[in-house]
Amino acid sequence: MRIGYFLSCEEYTPAQLIEQAQLAQDAGFQGLWISDHFHPWNDEQGESPFVWSMLGALSQVVTIPVTTAVTCPIMRIHPAVVAQAAATSAVQHSGRFVLGVGTGEALNEHITGERWPFADERLEMLEEAVQVMRSLWEGGFVNHRGRYYTVDQARVYTLPPTPPKVYVSAFGPKAVETAARIGDGYISTMPDADLVRQFRDLGGGDKPVQGGFKGCWAPTEREGVETAHRLWANSGLPGELSQVLPSPKHFEQASRLVTEEMTRDAVACGPDPAKHAARLQAYEKAGFDEVYVANMGPHYRELTDLYRREFL
Template sequence: MVQIGYTMMTEQAGPRELVEHVAGAEEAGFDFSVTSDHYFPWLRSQGHSPYAWSVLGAAAHATSRIPLMTYVTCPLMRYHPAVVAQKAATLQLLAEGRFRLGLGAGENLNEHVVGRGWPGADVRHEMLAEAVGIIRDLFTGGHVTHHGRHFSVDSARLWDLPGEPPPIGIAVSGDQSCALAGRLADLVIATEPKAALLDSFDRHGGTGKPRVGQLPVSYDPDRAAAVGRAHEQFRWFGGGWKVNAELPHPDSFAGATKYVTAEDVAESIPCGADPAVFVEAVRPYVDAGFTEVALVQIGGDTQPAFLRWASETLLPALRGEFR
């Protein structure tokens, strides 16, 4: 049976609210949770972007069952991989083994803030492979010294290590990232229900590993309100990673999506309160072979109502359909 997850969307709520939301998701019966890790929101209308790792630490303390995961952290520029390893090891200890480290090649939106420019995708994938190697070496204990093409580490060591290191997931969008994930990751991450991505992942060593997808949804008893909110806050989602990774600012996303209509958004994001519509939106992920699907409820102030509805109506419908 596919597992259904909940997304702490840091771009649409403040830190205290996010922790309350994931505690509510645990109570509602979600199987796992994921957390975005951004410096900017995608659009100004979302209005937030707290530091994800502080939120995750508080979430680990506020929950006891629900797994936590970054979706995803970029260990290339804003964070050095040695620091990511320390953060992930600490989170795994706080969460008592419930944490997974999702990694990706990042977006200009978040990484440009440190002033190092924005390399092309080929270089970013080289950097990601090197970063994963550093993180895994540090997870084994002992001192690590590394002088590679993109990163240097000088006698680093993690002094607080969990008994089991967090599994590492890698986000994919094409053959190059799938090859990297198949070779280096414990699980694969994607935001599109494309079987071709999972097939490529399997060809490069991913067979049998978990595969996690993500789907934005907009629950509201008033469907028109749900569509309007999805358009206001999530019309950027359809651009795909190869476009979204390159834009540097929320205003860039606003400009790039100014001709996207509410009807366009409603065609790709389930809106309203009919659980059958949401079930059918999840189906392509299940058919493609995803083992886990994290839902993103659009709108920070709508989370409590969504969680109640999910507990009473949506999760039973999904589990009844995808046993």
């Protein structure tokens, strides 16, 4: 199983993200994830740089593969524009760029004032959006009149030698079926062997499966739990809340339901490598090919050092 590093745009400045990417590559991480948000989950996290600017900058400082985890190409940005952005990123990264996509969250996508669709409709939109992007990556002019999108005499001129791979994020049975059918790979943030098996059985076959989790290095477990809970209590919200809440303040309100004990159970906190080993092993046993770890809080240098010593 390959181990990569997850760049959290919600918490760090552009300069810090670039530093983390360089540290990760130097430590031996084999790839990068980078999040694509308009808002952070809460004001305490406090950042949200534009992912396409970050991808251009990353292409100048790292040579390991980079995947968006994940881009939502259905509302905030038209899929034709995402197709151009992804093609440019693939050129800049010499083919080592993967476009991870998903159906998104209201937190980021409602900002243009459009109605936030239900999950089934968003899946239909995502499937059409991927179709639009792949048509544009073939070269030539594209005209498309679909249920959700119109493309009028559009052509992407800057193209990589081969089209970008599209990995699809999915958490429920219908979404996993869609991912298996249209994706070049599968993305999940849960070490769920049943979902991996479903993806492979429904047509995913031996396509790559990527997973990710967050840790919080700190001098003590207690400090790590406090930091993780202050910054990322929203990670403990159940069900579809993370898809439907519309603003950071609503996540702050809902996150009051998440206790520090819940955070302690869900996050590898503190300096003990065994806690991280347990997270990695859970993904390995579930059948993941790649897993990406993010750090919460200020001690990302220490986390990369931990992984250099213990796992890489």
